[in-house]
Amino acid sequence: MIKSLAANASSAEVVEVLNRDGCVVVESLADPQLCASLAEELAPFLAARKDEPPINAPYGYEDFLPAKTGRIVGVIAKSRAYRTLVIHPMIMAVCDAMLLPSCATYQLCTTAVLVPDPGSKAQVLHREDQLWNLPSPHPVLEVAAMWAISDFTKENGATHLVPGSNLWWGDRTPREDEIAQAEMGRGSVLLWTDHVLHGAGANRSDAPRFGAAAAYILGWLRQEENQYLAVPPELARTLPEELQKLVGYQLNGGLGFAGELGRDPIEMLRA
Ligand SMILES: O=C(O)CCC(=O)C(=O)O
Known part of the structure; x- marks a missing residue:
C-alpha cells in the first residue's frame, strides 16, 4: 500500500515515510487553479507531439517508453505554473532533508509532463538510480515528484x-501483491x-492521465536533462533565484564555477 498524507502533514512526516517506503502521496497540495493553468500551457505542446520513438533512446523503447504517451520535457521554459510547483515549499523541505546530507546543494535532474493516453501500455518497473549505476548500497540520490494534473486512478495509469x-539491494523481483498503484486526486503529489x-501504469480509461514530474538530485551528479540548454541564461535571468539555483546556476562546493575560477555562476546571471 502507498501511504497517503494530508496536505497539512509536516515535511518530517513525509520524509519518514519516504525513507521507509521509498514513496508517499501528499493529497491536494497544489492549488486547483495552478493545475488548470499548467494543463492549458502544455496543451499546445501535447497537441503538436508526434508519437515517435525518441532520438537516441538508450533504453528498450517499447518497454521503457511505451507508445501512446505524451512526454514533454524542458517544462520550465514552457509553463509558468510548472515553475511554481517546482519550488513548492513542501517539496523543498523534503529535498533539504533527503538530499543535503550527501551534497552541498541539490539541483533539477529532469522536468517532464507525462501523459499516457487511452490504450497506452504499462511501463516496465525500473529504478532511477540505473542512470548513474553507482555501487550499492548508496545514499539517496534523487527525489522525484509527480504532480497529478488530472486524477490518477487504477484505470487511467x-x-x-x-x-x-x-x-532491496540484492536481486529481488517483486511479487504481484507487492506492486501498488498511486491513486490520487488532482493537485496531489506523489514523491x-x-x-x-x-x-507508469497502463491507461485503460477513455481519457488521458496528466502528470507533471520534476526530479531533484545531489548537486554533484550529472543531470539527466541538460538544464543549461533547456533554461539558457536569457530565460534563467527572468526566474526567481531559488529556481535559478535548482536549474544549476549555483556552486556545489567547488563544482560548477563559471567565468573565473571559483566564481558562482549565479553572479553571471546578475551581471
Ligand atoms: O508516468 C509515470 O507514472 C512514471 C514515469 C516514469 O517513471 C518514467 O518515465 O521514468
Missing part, C-alpha cells in the same frame, strides 16, 4: 510502485526516491 523496494521500483 496511476504510477505503479513497490513500496519498500528502496531498501519517490531513486532506488524504489516504479513505472
Whole structure:
C-alpha cells in the first residue's frame, strides 16, 4: 500500500515515510487553479507531439517508453505554473532533508509532463538510480515528484510502485501483491526516491492521465536533462533565484564555477 498524507502533514512526516517506503502521496497540495493553468500551457505542446520513438533512446523503447504517451520535457521554459510547483515549499523541505546530507546543494535532474493516453501500455518497473549505476548500497540520490494534473486512478495509469523496494539491494523481483498503484486526486503529489521500483501504469480509461514530474538530485551528479540548454541564461535571468539555483546556476562546493575560477555562476546571471 502507498501511504497517503494530508496536505497539512509536516515535511518530517513525509520524509519518514519516504525513507521507509521509498514513496508517499501528499493529497491536494497544489492549488486547483495552478493545475488548470499548467494543463492549458502544455496543451499546445501535447497537441503538436508526434508519437515517435525518441532520438537516441538508450533504453528498450517499447518497454521503457511505451507508445501512446505524451512526454514533454524542458517544462520550465514552457509553463509558468510548472515553475511554481517546482519550488513548492513542501517539496523543498523534503529535498533539504533527503538530499543535503550527501551534497552541498541539490539541483533539477529532469522536468517532464507525462501523459499516457487511452490504450497506452504499462511501463516496465525500473529504478532511477540505473542512470548513474553507482555501487550499492548508496545514499539517496534523487527525489522525484509527480504532480497529478488530472486524477490518477487504477484505470487511467496511476504510477505503479513497490513500496519498500528502496531498501532491496540484492536481486529481488517483486511479487504481484507487492506492486501498488498511486491513486490520487488532482493537485496531489506523489514523491519517490531513486532506488524504489516504479513505472507508469497502463491507461485503460477513455481519457488521458496528466502528470507533471520534476526530479531533484545531489548537486554533484550529472543531470539527466541538460538544464543549461533547456533554461539558457536569457530565460534563467527572468526566474526567481531559488529556481535559478535548482536549474544549476549555483556552486556545489567547488563544482560548477563559471567565468573565473571559483566564481558562482549565479553572479553571471546578475551581471
Ligand atoms: O508516468 C509515470 O507514472 C512514471 C514515469 C516514469 O517513471 C518514467 O518515465 O521514468
